[in-house]
Amino acid sequence: CPGSSLPSPDREKICAVGGENGCSCQVEVWHRGSWGMVCEDSWNMWGAEVACRQLGCGPAVSALAEAAFGEGSGPIWLERVEFPGTEPSLQNCWSRPGHSYACRHKEDAAVYCSGLGCAGPPPLPGLVLPSLCSCHARPTRGSLTGSGRISLPIIICIVLGALLCLLLALLARQVRSTRAAQC
Incomplete structure (x- = not known):
């Protein structure tokens, strides 16, 4: 990110650092004339x-x-960030001012994104982009993701629940058969 061309306005500046690609990475934000961590x-x-x-x-x-x-x-520019759920960028979220020294770099935040960008393919590592997508309403726990698809953990829970119900039904049938044979 340092040395890269910067988009405007400042509040839209974000950078993908490290990680597997530009969509699974640490997050840096541009603030007060320099890049800093979250x-x-x-x-x-x-x-x-x-x-x-x-x-x-x-x-x-x-x-x-x-x-x-x-x-x-x-x-570290953003600490104890609060997200109302409608902000267009991290810089629009309320945050305790950085440099309070309560946070160390061993606590740097990162993201793992789907890579299914709503404005085209995922960016390249280290590429600085302005906000390309509008934020949706705050996601609710255990519900559909912002893309309208059910997340993998929820699918796994549904499948395991169905298998457990099937197993209980088979067990109940076996118990009834055993009791009927004893009479």
Whole structure:
């Protein structure tokens, strides 16, 4: 990100750092004339949704913490970020001012995005892009994702629940057969 061409306005500046690609990465934001990290304190799926949309990478799959893609360097601009759910960029979210030294780089936030950008293919690593997609309403826990698709953990729970019901029905049938044979 440092040295890359910068989009305007400042509030739209975000950068994908490290990670597997530009959609699974640590997140840096441009603030006060330099790039800085986002702290994992209060980092959650709502923040990851905002970051993934701002990167042009579609819905978030996971909000990662503990410097999942390695520790960053430089300032930590956003700490204890709160996400109302309608903000167009991370810079629009309320945050305790950075440099309080409560957060260290071992707590850098990261995202794992679906890569299904609503404005085209995922960006290349290190590419700085303005917000390409508008934010949707805050996602609700255990419901459909922002893309309208059911997430993988929910599908797994549904399948396992159905298998458990089938197993219980077979077990009940076996118990009835055994009791009928004893009479």
